[in-house]
Amino acid sequence: MIITPHLLVGAAIGSKIHNWWAVAILSFASHYILDAIPHPAYQLNFLKTKTFGKGTVADILKLGADFCLGFLFIFLVAEKTASFPYMALGMFMAILPDFLQVFYRFYKNRFLEPFQIVHDYFHFDKTKNFAWQSSVTIFTIFITITSIIAILIK
Numbered sequence: 099m100i101i102t103p104h105l106l107v108g109a110a111i112g113s114k115i116h117n118w119w120a121v122a123i124l125s126f127a128s129h130y131i132l133d134a135i136p137h138p139a140y141q142l143n144f145l146k147t148k149t150f151g152k153g154t155v156a157d158i159l160k161l162g163a164d165f166c167l168g169f170l171f172i173f174l175v176a177e178k179t180a181s182f183p184y185m186a187l188g189m190f191m192a193i194l195p196d197f198l199q200v201f202y203r204f205y206k207n208r209f210l211e212p213f214q215i216v217h218d219y220f221h222f223d224k225t226k227n228f229a230w231q232s233s234v235t236i237f238t239i240f241i242t243i244t245s246i247i248a249i250l251i252k
């Protein structure tokens with residue numbers, strides 16, 4: 099899944115819950131729940147080739163634009179609120195599983211393997227029916243909009 103929905107859900111959790119541990123755990127878990135929902139995703143060349151070369155700049159631009167879109171939106175609407183530190187933690191924890199996945203793919207570290215197994219277990223099956231996936235994608239958009247509303251409502 100692209101980064102922005104994960105950031106929004108993590109920020110929504112942090113906007114409503116002001117307990118560091120609860121925000122960290124719930125935001126981390128939210129990543130797997132969102133990944134379980136069928137969704138379109140962009141391909142990253144460096145994950146396929148496991149090298150930084152041709153296509154890496156395009157990868158960085160895609161990831162950077164995606165991250166900036168979500169982060170800037172949240173920063174602009176909530177930066178001055180008392181919830182922002184919790185929202186920042188929520189955002190970090192909500193995208194952490196994807197960073198762990200990237201490190202695992204490059205380094206095959208055995209401490210990261212359990213996270214990869216959990217990630218693979220929850221991530222939706224790309225071989226399933228596309229029509230069904232498209233209808234569930236609407237649900238993903240619903241979750242994203244709901245998260246935005248939750249962030250905006252004090």
Ligand SMILES: [Zn+2]
Nearest residue numbers: 099133195196
């Ligand atoms: Zn993921």
